[in-house]
Amino acid sequence: MSLHAVVSPQARISDVMLIRGVPFMVLPEGALWQDDERMLIVADLHLEKGSAFAARGRGLMPPYDTAATLALLGRLISRFDPLTVVALGDSFHDSRAGERIDGRDVETLCALQKSRDWLWIAGNHDPEPPSCVEGEWQAEMSFRDIVLRHEPVMGSAPGEIAGHLHPVAKIYARGAGVRRRCVATDGMRAVLPAFGVYAGGLNVCDRAFGKLFRPGTLWAWMLGTNGVYRMPESRLAPDGH
Known part of the structure; x- marks a missing residue:
């Protein structure tokens, strides 16, 4: 069932999220757009996850x-024509992904990188x-009052935008x-969902998020086909309920 079908139209929002006062557009595809910097931010692409599973004899995932x-991506x-693309770590599923990736996919990636800055955050x-x-390739990146890194710091971290945890909300x-992928945020920091098509997700009710917010x-900006829906912590349910 679609997210649009179970929530009121009023829950759909303008898609603009503030992190420490800096505006970001939350895209239904699971990325952030910062218009002033013309920066596109994605997390956890996990490229070559399918081929990694196939190499280990776990071939239930087609390697596409x-x-x-x-x-x-x-x-x-094509839609935003960013000056900068930042990938927040775990862009490649393992250390041998570069050996398995198809040459056509390398060509596609190189074409996407042309005429823009591209920053890989180490995961x-x-x-x-x-x-x-x-x-x-960097450990992290900072601009204005924002720091971009892969793994969120435990405790308070104002201005942090990270990935790693693959947040989903139910x-x-x-x-x-x-149950949908989401951006988890309290307005001071944010954790982005995994962008990779084979990446799974961890419910934001898990105690891992309790160490951050x-x-x-906590608010979950849930990603729907027709837009983004902002849900308060009181509306969120753990898995198994």
């Missing part, structure tokens, strides 16, 4: 995720860049439950 993820790049899955990709409405401050 890289092409699908890059196609989705390409549509956003726990990809602490070193594959030799086949271009762009700059709500019940009109007798139905809906004080009780009652």
Whole structure:
């Protein structure tokens, strides 16, 4: 069931989220757009996850995720024409992804990178860049009052935008439950959902998020087909309920 079908039209919002006073547009595809900087931010692409599973004999996932993820990213790049793209770590599923990636996908990625700055933030899955990709590799990046990194810092971290946890939110409405990827935020920091088409998700009711947000401050910006929906912590349900 769609998110649009179970929530009121009033829950759909303008898509503009403030983090420490800096405005970001939350895109239904799971990315952030910062208009002043013309910056597109994505997290956890997990390119070559399908081929990693196949190499380990866990071949239930067709190895086409890289092409699908890059196609989705390409549509956003065509729409916004960013000056800078920042990928918040775990862009590649493991250290050997560069050996498995199809040459056509490398060509697609290089075309997306052309004529813009491209920053790869190091993640726990990809602490070193594959030799086949271009762009700059850093541990983190800062601009204005914002810091971009892969893994969120435990405790207070004003201005932080991170990935790593793959947040999803679940709500019940009109007798139905809906679980969707989301941006988890309290207005001072944010955790982005995984952008990769094969990446899973961790419910924001999990205690891992309790180490980042004080009780009652968390909002889930749930990603729907027709827009983004802002849900207070009181509306959110854990998995299994």
